[in-house]
Amino acid sequence: MLETIQQPWPWYVAGALIGLTVPALLLLGNKHFGVSSSLRHICAACIPGNISFFKYDWKKEVWNLFFVAGVLFGGLIATQWLSNPAPIVVSEKTVAALQVLNIETDNQLMPASIFSFNNLFTIRGLLFFVVGGFMVGFGTRYAGGCTSGHAIMGLSNLQWPSLVATCCFMVGGFVMVHLIFPWLMTL
Amino acid sequence: MQKTKDEFVDTQVVQHPIECEAPNDQVANEPLISANIKYMVVGILFGIVFVKAEIISWYRIQEMFRLHSFHMYGVIGTAVVVGLISVLLIKRFSIKTMQGEKVVFHDKTFHWGNVIGGLMFGLGWAITGACPGPLFAQIGSGFLVVIVTLLSAIAGTWVYGLLRDKLPH
Numbered sequence: 011m012l013e014t015i016q017q018p019w020p021w022y023v024a025g026a027l028i029g030l031t032v033p034a035l036l037l038l039g040n041k042h043f044g045v046s047s048s049l050r051h052i053c054a055a056c057i058p059g060n061i062s063f064f065k066y067d068w069k070k071e072v073w074n075l076f077f078v079a080g081v082l083f084g085g086l087i088a089t090q091w092l093s094n095p096a097p098i099v100v101s102e103k104t105v106a107a108l109q110v111l112n113i114e115t116d117n118q119l120m121p122a123s124i125f126s127f128n129n130l131f132t133i134r135g136l137l138f139f140v141v142g143g144f145m146v147g148f149g150t151r152y153a154g155g156c157t158s159g160h161a162i163m164g165l166s167n168l169q170w171p172s173l174v175a176t177c178c179f180m181v182g183g184f185v186m187v188h189l190i191f192p193w194l195m196t197l
Numbered sequence: 198m199q200k201t202k203d204e205f206v207d208t209q210v211v212q213h214p215i216e217c218e219a220p221n222d223q224v225a226n227e228p229l230i231s232a233n234i235k236y237m238v239v240g241i242l243f244g245i246v247f248v249k250a251e252i253i254s255w256y257r258i259q260e261m262f263r264l265h266s267f268h269m270y271g272v273i274g275t276a277v278v279v280g281l282i283s284v285l286l287i288k289r290f291s292i293k294t295m296q297g298e299k300v301v302f303h304d305k306t307f308h309w310g311n312v313i314g315g316l317m318f319g320l321g322w323a324i325t326g327a328c329p330g331p332l333f334a335q336i337g338s339g340f341l342v343v344i345v346t347l348l349s350a351i352a353g354t355w356v357y358g359l360l361r362d363k364l365p366h
Contacts, residue, residue, distance in 0.1 A: 015249070018249065018250065018251055019246070019249040019250045020250075021250065021267070021268050021269075021271030021272045021275060022271060022275050023250070024246050024249065024250030024252065024272050024275075025271060025272040025273065025274065025275025025276045025278075025279065026275055026276070026279050027242070027243075027246045028243065028246060028272065028275075028276040028279075029275060029276040029277065029278065029279025029280040029283065030279060030283070031239060031243055032279075032280040032283050032284065033280075033283035033284070033286075033287060034239050035236070035239060036283075036284075036287060036294065036300050037287070037292065037294050037295060037300070038235055038236065038239070038294070038295055039221070039223045039227070039232070039235075039236075039294055039295060039296060040221065040222035040223040040224075040294050040296075040298055040300060040301055041219070041220075041221055041222070041223070041236065042218070042219045042220055042221075042222070042303070043219065043280075044218050044219025045219075045328070045329040045330040045333075046218075046219075046328075046329040046354075047217065047218055047219040048329070049329060049350055049351050049353075049354040050217075050354050050358070052351050052354075053351060053354055053355045053358060057355060059355075059358075059359070061355075061358045061359055061361075063357075063358035063359075063361050064355075064358050066217070069229075070221055071217065071219075071220070071221050072229065072233060073221055073233050073236045074219055074221075074236075076233040076234070076236045076237040076240065077236045077237065077239060077240040077243075078240060078329075078330075078333045079237055079240065079333075080236065080237035080238060080239065080240020080241040080242075080243065080244060081240045081241070081243055081244035081247070081330055081333040081334050081337070082240075082244065082333040082334065082336055082337040083237070083240070083241050083244065083337060084240060084241040084242060084243060084244015084245040084246075084247065084248070084334060084337065085244045085245075085247065085248050085253065085333065085334030085335065085336065085337025085338040086244075086337035086338065086339075087241065087244070087245060087337075088244065088245040088247075088248035088249055088334075088338070089248055089337070089338040089339060092245065092248075092249060093248070098251060098254060098256060100256045100260065101260050101263075101265040101266045103263065103265040104256065104259050104260045104263055104265045104266070107259075107263060107265075108256075108259065115256065119248075119251065119253060119254040119255070119256075119335070119338065119340070120254065120255040120256075120326060120335070120340055121255060121256075124255075125255070125340055125342055125343070126342060127341075127342050129342075130342060130345060137324065138324055138325065138346075139325070139342065139343075139345040139346045139349060140345065140346075140349045141321075141324075141349075142321045142324040142325035142346060142349075143321070143325060143332075143345065143346035143347065143348070143349030143350040143352075143353065144321070144349045144350065144352060144353040144356075145317050145318065145320050145321030145324075145353065146318055146321035146322060146325060146327070146328065146329065146332070146346075146349075146350045146353065147329075147349065147350030147351060147352060147353025147354040147355075147357070148314070148317060148353035148354065148356060148357045149314045149315065149316070149317030149318030149319070149320070149321055149353070150314065150318045150328075150329060150350075150354075151314070151353070151354045151357040151358070152310040152313060152314025152317065152318075152357050152364065153310055153311055153312075153313075153314030153315040153317075153318055154218050154305065154308070154310060154311060154314070155218045155219075156318060156328045156329050156330070157273070157322075157328040157329075157330070158219075158328070158329075158330055159218050159219055160311075160315075161273060161277070162273070162276050162277055162280050163219075163280065164305060165277045165280070165281070166277060166280030166281045166283070166284045167284050167302055167303075168281075169304065169305040170307070171305040171306065171307040171308075171311050172305055172311075174307065174311045174312060174315070175311040175312075175314075175315040176315075177315075178311065178312050178314075178315025178316045178318075178319060179315050179316075179318055179319040179322060180262075180319060181315075181316060181319060182315065182316040182317065182318060182319015182320040182321075182322065182323070183258070183261070183262045183319040183320070183322050183323040184262050184319075184323075185316075185319070185320065186262070186319065186320045186322075186323035186324055187259065187262035187263060187323045188262070188263075190320070191323065191324065194324070
């Protein structure tokens, strides 16, 4: 049993479980699936400034912070006790494409050559962590949601603005990987 | 004549902050810790799925945008189908929440932020290899440097709040 769990889970199992988050949250207490809102609640709770966008009763939405704290613990539990001892399998084409950009595919979930504290104060670190993170935070709130709120919750409820947003997420990703990323890696 | 609290339950509309996209629509008040623990449990399961299906992997995001793997498309596609069927069933059979309240759905209104913000998020998604959910799971998985990415994402959200009135919507 544990061995089965330790294997990487196939897409249909993971997809179904993520999809079930939608009714689970709705039926547990009329909560709408969406992760990026947690960032706004953190702002509202810690650094509201004098900004009207952050002046609301965040305590009413505190469930969302419990949810993301759970996601963090889930990551910890899965990595500590349920993780797959074998190295991550990455498509050969992607390995080759990354090699061209001098990114070695290692055995971890993320390339240690980029995602390490040693890189924090380099140009690359600034781009990957600081600028990248900023675009995720600014972009999701401006778009009104992220992959969970728009792509999954929004599409599940047949909202066409969510379809527009989801397409734009994908376009942004393709532009980054194919057009901007090769240039960034030369910096 | 003063209405009693019970009479309000089905008609009362919960007040939300401006455009709260993942709102709490429950009318009944809940105790802070004991009631919210269940959302943490859902989050824990969600986080485990993230790690076990390697969705939090930076490589999986690269594969997706290079069209080298079906994995991420399969995950998101299946999630949408399951979510869609669940929402249909909840609406069709008027399934109530655990507190016996009607499940509330919101229509989203299009604004240009869906496009501009969406593109920005896409650029950030591909470079960090994470949307907001996986950010938390990556930190839990021990990639502590991602805390910097998360803080930066919080800063991005804050700056959006600051500039909101000046941006095209």
